[in-house]
Amino acid sequence: MQPISIVGPGAADLAGSLADRLDGRVAVVDAAEPEATDGGVGVRDENSEPGTTPDASAHTAIALDGDGSWTGRGRVDGLDDLLDGLAPDHEYLIALGQSRLRVPTVLLGEDLKESAVPGPVIAAADAPAAVDVEALLAEIDAAEPWITRETLVDRMTDGADADRAGAIATFTGRVRARDAPDDDRTTHLAFEKYEGVAAERMDVIAAELTDRAGVFDVRMHHRTGVIEAGEDIVFVTVLAGHRREAFRAVEDGIDRLKDEVPIFKKETTEAAEFWVHRQE
Known part of the structure:
Protein backbone atom coordinates (compact mmCIF):
# COMPACT_ATOMS: atom_id res chain seq x y z
CA MET A 1 0.00 0.00 0.00
CA GLN A 2 1.25 3.47 -0.92
CA PRO A 3 0.38 5.94 1.88
CA ILE A 4 0.37 9.73 1.90
CA SER A 5 -0.40 12.19 4.69
CA ILE A 6 -1.97 15.58 3.97
CA VAL A 7 -1.85 18.16 6.76
CA VAL A 26 -8.09 3.97 -1.93
CA ALA A 27 -8.64 4.36 1.82
CA VAL A 28 -9.08 7.81 3.35
CA VAL A 29 -8.46 8.19 7.10
CA ASP A 30 -9.77 11.53 8.32
CA ALA A 31 -8.69 12.78 11.74
CA ALA A 32 -9.34 16.43 10.95
CA GLU A 33 -13.11 16.35 11.49
CA PRO A 34 -13.95 13.52 13.89
CA GLU A 35 -17.46 14.83 14.42
CA ALA A 36 -18.35 13.81 10.85
CA THR A 37 -19.43 10.37 12.06
CA ASP A 38 -20.37 11.22 15.65
CA GLY A 39 -17.13 9.81 16.97
CA GLY A 40 -17.40 6.55 15.06
CA VAL A 41 -16.25 5.19 11.76
CA GLY A 42 -17.69 5.23 8.26
CA VAL A 43 -16.71 2.49 5.84
CA ARG A 44 -17.96 2.00 2.32
CA ASP A 45 -17.08 -0.04 -0.73
CA GLU A 46 -17.74 0.47 -4.43
CA ASN A 47 -21.43 -0.44 -4.03
CA SER A 48 -22.19 2.10 -1.28
CA GLU A 49 -24.10 5.28 -1.94
CA PRO A 50 -21.94 8.40 -2.43
CA GLY A 51 -21.86 10.91 0.38
CA THR A 52 -22.10 8.38 3.23
CA THR A 53 -18.49 8.85 4.34
CA PRO A 54 -16.11 11.77 5.00
CA ASP A 55 -14.78 11.33 1.44
CA ALA A 56 -17.14 9.84 -1.14
CA SER A 57 -14.27 9.36 -3.61
CA ALA A 58 -12.66 6.69 -1.44
CA HIS A 59 -13.30 2.97 -1.53
CA THR A 60 -12.92 2.95 2.24
CA ALA A 61 -13.29 6.04 4.45
CA ILE A 62 -12.65 6.18 8.18
CA ALA A 63 -13.20 9.05 10.61
CA LEU A 64 -11.23 8.93 13.83
CA ASP A 65 -12.76 9.95 17.12
CA GLY A 66 -11.39 12.54 19.51
CA ASP A 67 -8.77 10.32 21.17
CA GLY A 68 -7.29 9.16 17.87
CA SER A 69 -8.84 5.68 17.79
CA TRP A 70 -11.53 4.16 15.62
CA THR A 71 -14.17 1.50 15.75
CA GLY A 72 -15.26 -0.94 13.10
CA ARG A 73 -13.00 -3.97 12.89
CA GLY A 74 -12.34 -3.63 16.62
CA ARG A 75 -10.82 -0.74 18.49
CA VAL A 76 -7.34 0.33 17.39
CA ASP A 77 -5.23 2.54 19.66
CA GLY A 78 -2.32 3.20 17.28
CA LEU A 79 -2.22 4.61 13.77
CA ASP A 80 0.33 1.98 12.77
CA ASP A 81 -2.23 -0.70 13.67
CA LEU A 82 -4.80 1.12 11.57
CA LEU A 83 -2.51 1.27 8.55
CA ASP A 84 -1.53 -2.38 9.03
CA GLY A 85 -5.19 -3.37 8.96
CA LEU A 86 -5.90 -1.45 5.75
CA ALA A 87 -2.73 -2.37 3.84
CA PRO A 88 -3.71 -5.85 2.59
CA ASP A 89 -6.91 -4.59 0.91
CA HIS A 90 -5.85 -1.22 -0.50
CA GLU A 91 -3.32 0.06 -3.00
CA TYR A 92 -3.36 3.61 -1.56
CA LEU A 93 -4.08 5.36 1.73
CA ILE A 94 -4.63 9.09 2.23
CA ALA A 95 -4.41 10.26 5.85
CA LEU A 96 -5.81 13.68 6.75
CA GLY A 97 -4.93 15.75 9.79
CA GLN A 98 -2.23 13.44 11.16
CA SER A 99 1.15 15.12 11.50
CA ARG A 100 3.03 12.26 13.17
CA LEU A 101 2.87 9.59 10.45
CA ARG A 102 6.26 8.62 9.00
CA VAL A 103 4.92 8.53 5.45
CA PRO A 104 5.27 10.95 2.51
CA THR A 105 3.58 14.17 3.58
CA VAL A 106 1.98 17.20 1.92
CA LEU A 107 1.94 20.42 3.99
CA LEU A 108 -0.78 22.97 3.21
CA GLY A 109 -0.87 26.51 4.58
CA GLU A 110 1.76 29.16 5.14
CA ASP A 111 2.27 28.18 8.79
CA LEU A 112 2.98 24.53 7.95
CA LYS A 113 5.54 24.96 5.20
CA GLU A 114 8.48 24.64 7.57
CA SER A 115 6.86 22.16 9.97
CA ALA A 116 8.91 19.20 11.14
CA VAL A 117 7.14 15.92 10.36
CA PRO A 118 8.49 12.34 10.66
CA GLY A 119 7.96 11.49 7.01
CA PRO A 120 9.49 13.11 3.92
CA VAL A 121 7.76 16.29 2.74
CA ILE A 122 6.92 15.70 -0.93
CA ALA A 123 4.97 18.94 -1.46
CA ALA A 124 4.26 22.19 0.38
CA PRO A 145 5.23 1.36 0.33
CA TRP A 146 3.70 0.52 3.71
CA ILE A 147 4.69 -3.14 4.19
CA THR A 148 3.31 -5.39 6.92
CA ARG A 149 4.25 -8.85 8.09
CA GLU A 150 0.94 -10.10 6.68
CA THR A 151 1.79 -8.54 3.30
CA LEU A 152 5.02 -10.54 3.13
CA VAL A 153 3.32 -13.77 4.20
CA ASP A 154 0.55 -13.30 1.63
CA ARG A 155 3.11 -12.83 -1.14
CA MET A 156 4.92 -16.02 -0.13
CA THR A 157 1.79 -18.14 0.07
CA ASP A 158 0.72 -16.95 -3.39
CA GLY A 159 3.93 -18.41 -4.86
CA ALA A 160 4.39 -21.54 -6.92
CA ASP A 161 6.04 -23.48 -4.07
CA ALA A 162 3.35 -22.77 -1.47
CA ASP A 163 1.76 -26.21 -1.82
CA ARG A 164 5.07 -27.85 -0.86
CA ALA A 165 5.48 -25.79 2.31
CA GLY A 166 4.58 -27.11 5.73
CA ALA A 167 5.95 -24.18 7.73
CA ILE A 168 5.83 -20.40 7.82
CA ALA A 169 8.10 -18.73 10.37
CA THR A 170 8.24 -15.00 11.01
CA PHE A 171 10.24 -12.55 13.11
CA THR A 172 9.00 -9.09 14.07
CA GLY A 173 11.35 -6.58 15.68
CA ARG A 174 9.72 -3.77 17.64
CA VAL A 175 10.77 -0.72 19.65
CA ARG A 176 11.17 -1.67 23.30
CA ALA A 177 10.63 1.07 25.82
CA HIS A 188 11.12 6.53 19.75
CA LEU A 189 13.81 5.38 17.35
CA ALA A 190 14.70 7.00 14.03
CA PHE A 191 16.07 4.80 11.24
CA GLU A 192 17.86 5.87 8.08
CA LYS A 193 18.74 3.55 5.17
CA TYR A 194 21.68 3.80 2.83
CA GLU A 195 19.35 4.17 -0.14
CA GLY A 196 19.66 1.50 -2.81
CA VAL A 197 22.44 -0.34 -1.00
CA ALA A 198 20.21 -1.45 1.89
CA ALA A 199 17.51 -2.87 -0.39
CA GLU A 200 20.08 -4.59 -2.60
CA ARG A 201 21.78 -6.18 0.41
CA MET A 202 18.48 -7.48 1.81
CA ASP A 203 17.66 -8.99 -1.57
CA VAL A 204 21.02 -10.80 -1.61
CA ILE A 205 20.51 -12.18 1.90
CA ALA A 206 16.99 -13.38 1.05
CA ALA A 207 18.19 -15.05 -2.15
CA GLU A 208 21.04 -16.84 -0.38
CA LEU A 209 18.74 -18.14 2.35
CA THR A 210 16.20 -19.28 -0.27
CA ASP A 211 18.95 -21.38 -1.88
CA ARG A 212 19.05 -23.61 1.20
CA ALA A 213 17.51 -27.05 0.94
CA GLY A 214 13.92 -27.04 2.11
CA VAL A 215 13.55 -23.23 2.03
CA PHE A 216 11.19 -21.95 -0.67
CA ASP A 217 10.90 -18.21 -0.06
CA VAL A 218 12.40 -15.56 2.23
CA ARG A 219 11.18 -11.97 2.45
CA MET A 220 12.26 -9.13 4.72
CA HIS A 221 11.43 -5.47 5.24
CA HIS A 222 12.87 -2.78 7.51
CA ARG A 223 10.87 0.38 8.15
CA THR A 224 12.54 3.78 8.27
CA GLY A 225 11.79 7.14 9.81
CA VAL A 226 10.50 7.76 13.33
CA ILE A 227 9.10 4.63 15.03
CA GLU A 228 7.61 4.96 18.48
CA ALA A 229 7.83 2.64 21.48
CA GLY A 230 5.79 -0.51 20.92
CA GLU A 231 5.64 -0.13 17.14
CA ASP A 232 7.07 -2.62 14.60
CA ILE A 233 10.46 -2.02 12.97
CA VAL A 234 11.47 -5.06 10.92
CA PHE A 235 9.99 -8.26 9.53
CA VAL A 236 11.62 -11.49 8.33
CA THR A 237 9.34 -14.18 6.91
CA VAL A 238 10.25 -17.67 5.68
CA LEU A 239 8.30 -20.30 3.75
CA ALA A 240 9.83 -23.76 4.14
CA GLY A 241 9.06 -27.44 3.95
CA HIS A 242 9.53 -28.04 7.67
CA ARG A 243 9.80 -26.04 10.89
CA ARG A 244 13.55 -26.59 11.46
CA GLU A 245 14.52 -25.08 8.10
CA ALA A 246 12.06 -22.23 8.67
CA PHE A 247 13.29 -21.35 12.18
CA ARG A 248 16.97 -21.48 11.16
CA ALA A 249 16.41 -19.27 8.15
CA VAL A 250 14.45 -16.69 10.19
CA GLU A 251 17.18 -16.50 12.84
CA ASP A 252 19.98 -16.27 10.28
CA GLY A 253 18.00 -13.73 8.28
CA ILE A 254 17.58 -11.24 11.11
CA ASP A 255 21.16 -11.75 12.29
CA ARG A 256 22.54 -11.06 8.83
CA LEU A 257 20.22 -8.10 8.29
CA LYS A 258 21.48 -6.45 11.48
CA ASP A 259 25.13 -7.24 10.65
CA GLU A 260 25.25 -6.54 6.91
CA VAL A 261 22.55 -4.04 5.91
CA PRO A 262 23.47 -0.33 6.21
CA ILE A 263 20.63 0.97 8.37
CA PHE A 264 21.43 3.60 10.99
CA LYS A 265 19.55 4.07 14.26
CA LYS A 266 19.14 7.10 16.51
CA GLU A 267 17.50 6.52 19.90
CA THR A 268 15.56 9.15 21.83
CA THR A 269 14.84 8.56 25.51
CA GLU A 270 13.20 10.78 28.09
CA ALA A 271 16.71 11.99 29.03
CA ALA A 272 18.87 11.95 25.89
CA GLU A 273 19.23 11.44 22.13
CA PHE A 274 22.09 9.42 20.60
CA TRP A 275 23.14 7.26 17.66
CA VAL A 276 23.19 3.54 18.46
CA HIS A 277 26.04 1.37 17.23
CA ARG A 278 25.29 -2.23 16.31
CA GLN A 279 25.51 -4.14 19.55
CA GLU A 280 22.59 -6.62 19.60
Whole structure:
Protein backbone atom coordinates (compact mmCIF):
# COMPACT_ATOMS: atom_id res chain seq x y z
CA MET A 1 0.00 0.00 0.00
CA GLN A 2 1.25 3.47 -0.92
CA PRO A 3 0.38 5.94 1.88
CA ILE A 4 0.37 9.73 1.90
CA SER A 5 -0.40 12.19 4.69
CA ILE A 6 -1.97 15.58 3.97
CA VAL A 7 -1.85 18.16 6.76
CA GLY A 8 -3.34 21.63 6.83
CA PRO A 9 -6.32 23.65 5.56
CA GLY A 10 -7.93 22.15 2.47
CA ALA A 11 -6.53 18.64 3.05
CA ALA A 12 -9.89 17.01 2.25
CA ASP A 13 -10.16 18.89 -1.07
CA LEU A 14 -6.75 17.69 -2.18
CA ALA A 15 -7.56 14.16 -1.00
CA GLY A 16 -10.66 14.13 -3.19
CA SER A 17 -8.64 15.17 -6.25
CA LEU A 18 -6.06 12.47 -5.57
CA ALA A 19 -8.57 9.70 -4.87
CA ASP A 20 -10.20 10.35 -8.25
CA ARG A 21 -6.85 9.96 -10.01
CA LEU A 22 -5.30 7.00 -8.19
CA ASP A 23 -5.55 3.65 -9.96
CA GLY A 24 -6.56 1.12 -7.30
CA ARG A 25 -8.45 0.81 -4.05
CA VAL A 26 -8.09 3.97 -1.93
CA ALA A 27 -8.64 4.36 1.82
CA VAL A 28 -9.08 7.81 3.35
CA VAL A 29 -8.46 8.19 7.10
CA ASP A 30 -9.77 11.53 8.32
CA ALA A 31 -8.69 12.78 11.74
CA ALA A 32 -9.34 16.43 10.95
CA GLU A 33 -13.11 16.35 11.49
CA PRO A 34 -13.95 13.52 13.89
CA GLU A 35 -17.46 14.83 14.42
CA ALA A 36 -18.35 13.81 10.85
CA THR A 37 -19.43 10.37 12.06
CA ASP A 38 -20.37 11.22 15.65
CA GLY A 39 -17.13 9.81 16.97
CA GLY A 40 -17.40 6.55 15.06
CA VAL A 41 -16.25 5.19 11.76
CA GLY A 42 -17.69 5.23 8.26
CA VAL A 43 -16.71 2.49 5.84
CA ARG A 44 -17.96 2.00 2.32
CA ASP A 45 -17.08 -0.04 -0.73
CA GLU A 46 -17.74 0.47 -4.43
CA ASN A 47 -21.43 -0.44 -4.03
CA SER A 48 -22.19 2.10 -1.28
CA GLU A 49 -24.10 5.28 -1.94
CA PRO A 50 -21.94 8.40 -2.43
CA GLY A 51 -21.86 10.91 0.38
CA THR A 52 -22.10 8.38 3.23
CA THR A 53 -18.49 8.85 4.34
CA PRO A 54 -16.11 11.77 5.00
CA ASP A 55 -14.78 11.33 1.44
CA ALA A 56 -17.14 9.84 -1.14
CA SER A 57 -14.27 9.36 -3.61
CA ALA A 58 -12.66 6.69 -1.44
CA HIS A 59 -13.30 2.97 -1.53
CA THR A 60 -12.92 2.95 2.24
CA ALA A 61 -13.29 6.04 4.45
CA ILE A 62 -12.65 6.18 8.18
CA ALA A 63 -13.20 9.05 10.61
CA LEU A 64 -11.23 8.93 13.83
CA ASP A 65 -12.76 9.95 17.12
CA GLY A 66 -11.39 12.54 19.51
CA ASP A 67 -8.77 10.32 21.17
CA GLY A 68 -7.29 9.16 17.87
CA SER A 69 -8.84 5.68 17.79
CA TRP A 70 -11.53 4.16 15.62
CA THR A 71 -14.17 1.50 15.75
CA GLY A 72 -15.26 -0.94 13.10
CA ARG A 73 -13.00 -3.97 12.89
CA GLY A 74 -12.34 -3.63 16.62
CA ARG A 75 -10.82 -0.74 18.49
CA VAL A 76 -7.34 0.33 17.39
CA ASP A 77 -5.23 2.54 19.66
CA GLY A 78 -2.32 3.20 17.28
CA LEU A 79 -2.22 4.61 13.77
CA ASP A 80 0.33 1.98 12.77
CA ASP A 81 -2.23 -0.70 13.67
CA LEU A 82 -4.80 1.12 11.57
CA LEU A 83 -2.51 1.27 8.55
CA ASP A 84 -1.53 -2.38 9.03
CA GLY A 85 -5.19 -3.37 8.96
CA LEU A 86 -5.90 -1.45 5.75
CA ALA A 87 -2.73 -2.37 3.84
CA PRO A 88 -3.71 -5.85 2.59
CA ASP A 89 -6.91 -4.59 0.91
CA HIS A 90 -5.85 -1.22 -0.50
CA GLU A 91 -3.32 0.06 -3.00
CA TYR A 92 -3.36 3.61 -1.56
CA LEU A 93 -4.08 5.36 1.73
CA ILE A 94 -4.63 9.09 2.23
CA ALA A 95 -4.41 10.26 5.85
CA LEU A 96 -5.81 13.68 6.75
CA GLY A 97 -4.93 15.75 9.79
CA GLN A 98 -2.23 13.44 11.16
CA SER A 99 1.15 15.12 11.50
CA ARG A 100 3.03 12.26 13.17
CA LEU A 101 2.87 9.59 10.45
CA ARG A 102 6.26 8.62 9.00
CA VAL A 103 4.92 8.53 5.45
CA PRO A 104 5.27 10.95 2.51
CA THR A 105 3.58 14.17 3.58
CA VAL A 106 1.98 17.20 1.92
CA LEU A 107 1.94 20.42 3.99
CA LEU A 108 -0.78 22.97 3.21
CA GLY A 109 -0.87 26.51 4.58
CA GLU A 110 1.76 29.16 5.14
CA ASP A 111 2.27 28.18 8.79
CA LEU A 112 2.98 24.53 7.95
CA LYS A 113 5.54 24.96 5.20
CA GLU A 114 8.48 24.64 7.57
CA SER A 115 6.86 22.16 9.97
CA ALA A 116 8.91 19.20 11.14
CA VAL A 117 7.14 15.92 10.36
CA PRO A 118 8.49 12.34 10.66
CA GLY A 119 7.96 11.49 7.01
CA PRO A 120 9.49 13.11 3.92
CA VAL A 121 7.76 16.29 2.74
CA ILE A 122 6.92 15.70 -0.93
CA ALA A 123 4.97 18.94 -1.46
CA ALA A 124 4.26 22.19 0.38
CA ALA A 125 1.86 24.90 -0.75
CA ASP A 126 -0.37 27.66 0.59
CA ALA A 127 -3.53 25.97 -0.74
CA PRO A 128 -4.59 22.74 -2.51
CA ALA A 129 -4.94 24.52 -5.86
CA ALA A 130 -1.22 25.35 -5.76
CA VAL A 131 -0.20 21.67 -5.59
CA ASP A 132 0.98 20.05 -8.84
CA VAL A 133 -1.23 16.95 -8.73
CA GLU A 134 0.60 15.20 -11.59
CA ALA A 135 3.93 15.58 -9.82
CA LEU A 136 2.35 14.47 -6.56
CA LEU A 137 0.98 11.28 -8.14
CA ALA A 138 4.46 10.44 -9.40
CA GLU A 139 5.95 11.07 -5.94
CA ILE A 140 3.38 8.77 -4.31
CA ASP A 141 4.05 5.88 -6.66
CA ALA A 142 7.82 6.27 -6.25
CA ALA A 143 7.68 6.34 -2.44
CA GLU A 144 8.41 3.38 -0.19
CA PRO A 145 5.23 1.36 0.33
CA TRP A 146 3.70 0.52 3.71
CA ILE A 147 4.69 -3.14 4.19
CA THR A 148 3.31 -5.39 6.92
CA ARG A 149 4.25 -8.85 8.09
CA GLU A 150 0.94 -10.10 6.68
CA THR A 151 1.79 -8.54 3.30
CA LEU A 152 5.02 -10.54 3.13
CA VAL A 153 3.32 -13.77 4.20
CA ASP A 154 0.55 -13.30 1.63
CA ARG A 155 3.11 -12.83 -1.14
CA MET A 156 4.92 -16.02 -0.13
CA THR A 157 1.79 -18.14 0.07
CA ASP A 158 0.72 -16.95 -3.39
CA GLY A 159 3.93 -18.41 -4.86
CA ALA A 160 4.39 -21.54 -6.92
CA ASP A 161 6.04 -23.48 -4.07
CA ALA A 162 3.35 -22.77 -1.47
CA ASP A 163 1.76 -26.21 -1.82
CA ARG A 164 5.07 -27.85 -0.86
CA ALA A 165 5.48 -25.79 2.31
CA GLY A 166 4.58 -27.11 5.73
CA ALA A 167 5.95 -24.18 7.73
CA ILE A 168 5.83 -20.40 7.82
CA ALA A 169 8.10 -18.73 10.37
CA THR A 170 8.24 -15.00 11.01
CA PHE A 171 10.24 -12.55 13.11
CA THR A 172 9.00 -9.09 14.07
CA GLY A 173 11.35 -6.58 15.68
CA ARG A 174 9.72 -3.77 17.64
CA VAL A 175 10.77 -0.72 19.65
CA ARG A 176 11.17 -1.67 23.30
CA ALA A 177 10.63 1.07 25.82
CA ARG A 178 13.26 -0.17 28.28
CA ASP A 179 16.05 -2.74 28.53
CA ALA A 180 15.76 -2.81 32.32
CA PRO A 181 13.03 -1.62 34.73
CA ASP A 182 15.07 1.37 35.94
CA ASP A 183 16.20 2.56 32.47
CA ASP A 184 15.05 5.87 31.02
CA ARG A 185 12.07 5.17 28.79
CA THR A 186 12.74 5.15 25.06
CA THR A 187 10.16 7.34 23.34
CA HIS A 188 11.12 6.53 19.75
CA LEU A 189 13.81 5.38 17.35
CA ALA A 190 14.70 7.00 14.03
CA PHE A 191 16.07 4.80 11.24
CA GLU A 192 17.86 5.87 8.08
CA LYS A 193 18.74 3.55 5.17
CA TYR A 194 21.68 3.80 2.83
CA GLU A 195 19.35 4.17 -0.14
CA GLY A 196 19.66 1.50 -2.81
CA VAL A 197 22.44 -0.34 -1.00
CA ALA A 198 20.21 -1.45 1.89
CA ALA A 199 17.51 -2.87 -0.39
CA GLU A 200 20.08 -4.59 -2.60
CA ARG A 201 21.78 -6.18 0.41
CA MET A 202 18.48 -7.48 1.81
CA ASP A 203 17.66 -8.99 -1.57
CA VAL A 204 21.02 -10.80 -1.61
CA ILE A 205 20.51 -12.18 1.90
CA ALA A 206 16.99 -13.38 1.05
CA ALA A 207 18.19 -15.05 -2.15
CA GLU A 208 21.04 -16.84 -0.38
CA LEU A 209 18.74 -18.14 2.35
CA THR A 210 16.20 -19.28 -0.27
CA ASP A 211 18.95 -21.38 -1.88
CA ARG A 212 19.05 -23.61 1.20
CA ALA A 213 17.51 -27.05 0.94
CA GLY A 214 13.92 -27.04 2.11
CA VAL A 215 13.55 -23.23 2.03
CA PHE A 216 11.19 -21.95 -0.67
CA ASP A 217 10.90 -18.21 -0.06
CA VAL A 218 12.40 -15.56 2.23
CA ARG A 219 11.18 -11.97 2.45
CA MET A 220 12.26 -9.13 4.72
CA HIS A 221 11.43 -5.47 5.24
CA HIS A 222 12.87 -2.78 7.51
CA ARG A 223 10.87 0.38 8.15
CA THR A 224 12.54 3.78 8.27
CA GLY A 225 11.79 7.14 9.81
CA VAL A 226 10.50 7.76 13.33
CA ILE A 227 9.10 4.63 15.03
CA GLU A 228 7.61 4.96 18.48
CA ALA A 229 7.83 2.64 21.48
CA GLY A 230 5.79 -0.51 20.92
CA GLU A 231 5.64 -0.13 17.14
CA ASP A 232 7.07 -2.62 14.60
CA ILE A 233 10.46 -2.02 12.97
CA VAL A 234 11.47 -5.06 10.92
CA PHE A 235 9.99 -8.26 9.53
CA VAL A 236 11.62 -11.49 8.33
CA THR A 237 9.34 -14.18 6.91
CA VAL A 238 10.25 -17.67 5.68
CA LEU A 239 8.30 -20.30 3.75
CA ALA A 240 9.83 -23.76 4.14
CA GLY A 241 9.06 -27.44 3.95
CA HIS A 242 9.53 -28.04 7.67
CA ARG A 243 9.80 -26.04 10.89
CA ARG A 244 13.55 -26.59 11.46
CA GLU A 245 14.52 -25.08 8.10
CA ALA A 246 12.06 -22.23 8.67
CA PHE A 247 13.29 -21.35 12.18
CA ARG A 248 16.97 -21.48 11.16
CA ALA A 249 16.41 -19.27 8.15
CA VAL A 250 14.45 -16.69 10.19
CA GLU A 251 17.18 -16.50 12.84
CA ASP A 252 19.98 -16.27 10.28
CA GLY A 253 18.00 -13.73 8.28
CA ILE A 254 17.58 -11.24 11.11
CA ASP A 255 21.16 -11.75 12.29
CA ARG A 256 22.54 -11.06 8.83
CA LEU A 257 20.22 -8.10 8.29
CA LYS A 258 21.48 -6.45 11.48
CA ASP A 259 25.13 -7.24 10.65
CA GLU A 260 25.25 -6.54 6.91
CA VAL A 261 22.55 -4.04 5.91
CA PRO A 262 23.47 -0.33 6.21
CA ILE A 263 20.63 0.97 8.37
CA PHE A 264 21.43 3.60 10.99
CA LYS A 265 19.55 4.07 14.26
CA LYS A 266 19.14 7.10 16.51
CA GLU A 267 17.50 6.52 19.90
CA THR A 268 15.56 9.15 21.83
CA THR A 269 14.84 8.56 25.51
CA GLU A 270 13.20 10.78 28.09
CA ALA A 271 16.71 11.99 29.03
CA ALA A 272 18.87 11.95 25.89
CA GLU A 273 19.23 11.44 22.13
CA PHE A 274 22.09 9.42 20.60
CA TRP A 275 23.14 7.26 17.66
CA VAL A 276 23.19 3.54 18.46
CA HIS A 277 26.04 1.37 17.23
CA ARG A 278 25.29 -2.23 16.31
CA GLN A 279 25.51 -4.14 19.55
CA GLU A 280 22.59 -6.62 19.60
